[in-house]
Amino acid sequence: MVYRRTPKMQSRIDAAREQIVTAAHRLVAESGYGGTGIPDIAKEAGVSTGSVYVHFPSKTALFSEVYQRASRHEIEAFREVAEAHGTARERLARMVETFARRALAGRKLAWALLVESVNQEIDAERLRFREPYRAIIEDVINEGINADEFVYQDARVTSMCIVGAIVEALVGPLSNALETDEEGRLVDSLTQVCLRSAGPINSEPRG
């Protein structure tokens, strides 16, 4: 008459955990962190409030996992572009476009990941989320420097700046959707700014 956790039971538990993370993801993508309570998540996942706390010690911990998963996915897409063929300049342009376009495609989630005010812990999470992007950009810039595409520079600072620039340019549009053509123009301009920030570019004709 002893109970031991069997594989079957384990997979039930794992499934519940998965349900919770998935539900949380869906709800953040809909209402952000602040608009999503634990009871909401539990309901959406088909479990009880208490169960959530069996799997995660706190709301912050749960969202930390949600953010990390969402990040990993996004960052893989980003890295693919960074490692594709082409000059550093071409790749950097595509990277900026990819970042911006994907963020605008999932506005609420991107907003939650990039800018939503929450608390210090989640803020730290956010900074950690931005870091991989920065690092990837830094690498491409360094490649560009070595290939004489970009002037010599502190690629670390430039990459930070590019991340900051993209986020700042997206803050508004993430809250209030743009028309398709406006979005296109924004992404184009943003790409141009980021390319210039990394180094010299042939000057374009005026007006």
Place this chain on the structure above:
Amino acid sequence: MVYRRTPKMQSRIDAAREQIVTAAHRLVAESGYGGTGIPDIAKEAGVSTGSVYVHFPSKTALFSEVYQRASRHEIEAFREVAEAHGTARERLARMVETFARRALAGRKLAWALLVESVNQEIDAERLRFREPYRAIIEDVINEGINADEFVYQDARVTSMCIVGAIVEALVGPLSNALETDEEGRLVDSLTQVCLRSAGPINSEPRG
């Protein structure tokens, strides 16, 4: 036997209000928004908790005023640099440096004004705080475009990006102070990135 508010009384009231705002300012500059409660402010201002609510309908409203004042001061300094003599490029460089240096000189306050997580209302305040900087930068860029110093571009987007770049580059250093020389290097690099982002620059020798 009717009481009417006399000039003397009015100035008492105004003085109290002023004390409150000043106290709040001091405390934010020390502990940020989150670390500063209304009772703390009341104590520091030498009034009661309730009095704070006579002058301001909410904590948010009070801080809104504190932020606006701090902003006005900063933005005036910024505008002065923007309107000084020199080419657009020279002025832009000084603007970036001014912004960064002043922020780093009052780290906690700058952090509260620029990046501290609070709530949507204060977030909106923050965006409003950034806007004047952006607009001033936009003007200088447009002057630079007209003077053929910068390539033709959407100055609105570039100015957003510059604000975002500066803030992103400062987020870390605002939390954990840098050594003086590190700070100098950061400001230099940041300035270079921002100048490049606005337009062509003579390429620097490598390595």
Place this chain on the structure above:
DNA sequence: TTAAGAATTGAACTCCAGTTCATTCTTTTG
């Protein structure tokens, strides 16, 4: 089948910053 122990439940609880308001103190004016 049944007892032991694990998993789940969800109503109730905690916590705490922001806010309130009955009371007290001040000022004005007849």
Place this chain on the structure above:
DNA sequence: CAAAAGAATGAACTGGAGTTCAATTCTTAA
């Protein structure tokens, strides 16, 4: 000076989100 009205006080309250835990249900193994 006394009455009326305003200003100030600060202990107590509140609201709501996050969290807990006694009770219940389910699973295992003898």
